[in-house]
Amino acid sequence: MEFILEGFRKALHIILSGNPEVLSIARLSLIVSLAATAGAVLAGVPLGSWIAVKKFPLKKLLIALVNTGMGLPPVVAGLVVMLFLARSGPLGFLSWLYTPKGMIMAQLIIALPIITALSISAMQNVDPKFYNQILALGASDRQAIWVCLKEIRLTVVAAVIAGFGRLVAEVGAVMIVGGNIRYQTRMLTTATVMETQMGNFDMAIAIGLVLLTLGFAVNLALTIIQQNKVLTR
């Protein structure tokens, strides 16, 4: 019991003293997970909306596949990305293995099905008559989707929050693709694993606390965006 309290005391000291290594790890974590989330939103929201709105054969099968992708184990995503980025792999020429770019790529693949699937269901919840009304007012399909997305902003931002939450907490993919290299690809999650294994509980706790704080700060920002203009009952 004593060592836990001691760990917390030292952890607070590390944080409050502004340990430069912890700060740089936190910065990298934030950049990688935010970039991957942003990429997944830019691709997944339009893709999901399009899948929801259009009629095409095997639509249900595609939606089932995307839904399955929501449960994609990060280690599997990491493994696949690593194999692609390996020197002899198809994307080896990029030299992205063990770089933040490679980690962003791996995390993007994890977040994409989550944000796509949640966008599909959010869009399918829009009354088709509402969609028709917007078309009848002179909208192209793309404009109508955009108007609908603004209407279901609450749900879309919830999808973004879910995606970011998954990424910032994820350790397997960044470990495999990034390699947890100090000052280069060490993330808050991989650092926590490493410090814990090395018995540096104070450092592990400190990094864990930073991770939680970061997650809260980003979610707070997203929630403020989400709840803007929400009508109260």
Add this chain to the structure above:
Amino acid sequence: MIKLSGLRVAFDSGFKLEVESLKVREGEVLAIIGPNGAGKTTLLNAMGMLNEPSAGTLEIMGRDALAAANKLSLRRAMSAVFSQPYLTNDTVFNNVALPLKLRGLSDGAAVGEVLELFRIAHLKERNAKTLSQGESNRTALARAFVTRPKLLLLDEPFGALDERVKESITRDLRRVIKSSGAAVVLVTQDQEGALTLADTLAVLVNGRIAQQGEPQEIFSRPASREVADFVGVETILPGRVSANNENLCSVEACGRTLMAVSSCQAGDSVFFCLRPEDISVSLSADAGGRRNNFKAKVVSVAPWGLEYKVELDCGFAAQAAVTKQLVDGLSLKPGAEVYASFKAVAAHLIKRNL
């Protein structure tokens, strides 16, 4: 403005809309009326290019509206108001400005003008989701008119309104339609609303147009039993024309001889149709020149809007509309003996195929 022929729209549920031919002229207000599930909305959605007909041709403003390449530009020349206002979570002003924005335009003056036309200028900063039903409907109408459409599709635009609000909005809508010169297709179950706004009516029954023409014609001379039923003809008796004397027909129905003005020939099987407001009820046997006069027994008396509906047994069942004063004055109640009379010219014969 609109020309369609052989149009078919089929649904998985098995429902089929089949319209052989329908035309809407420039500046014409056409009301499509018909019972629930007749396909009115499906027909309107087809005109709005919002569903995929499986056969037929549809021409809007002289262009093929079934060609994918024409749809967006045609939709931008028209507009629509549906049974629910479907407003966005934004201010009234921005809702009304949306169609302009979709066309890459921004015209505050045009928005201000339609807000005035529909008397909602004072609401422009309000969030549209906080409006009352009537205000929402007015916003949806203003939004539809802001682009000065040449063609307007209205689908039960004031379904859920109380009578007073409905009347006031209908009046404003009529004024705006007349001054804009837009062609309008109005889908409605509200026959009074249809009569207030429409130049012509089309009655849709079971996915087919059963009759099309001037409102007065359809209400007094329905072409089929279904149309008669729908437009409020309550007394419909199967019978047979026994003689035609210079278009004054004698019809044998339910063991009685009734007189009707019609071009039907002796021997024709017909439905003898009578609207409730065309039957007079009195205590005296004097029919006042009406050719049909029957001794009748009151079966029931029930309120019907501001009047009463009196069910009569004249040897055949007949429904008469009677004012409250008359119900009181004649003390009409079940069992009372009265006389029911109606003019031959008020009756209408529909040929029936046996």
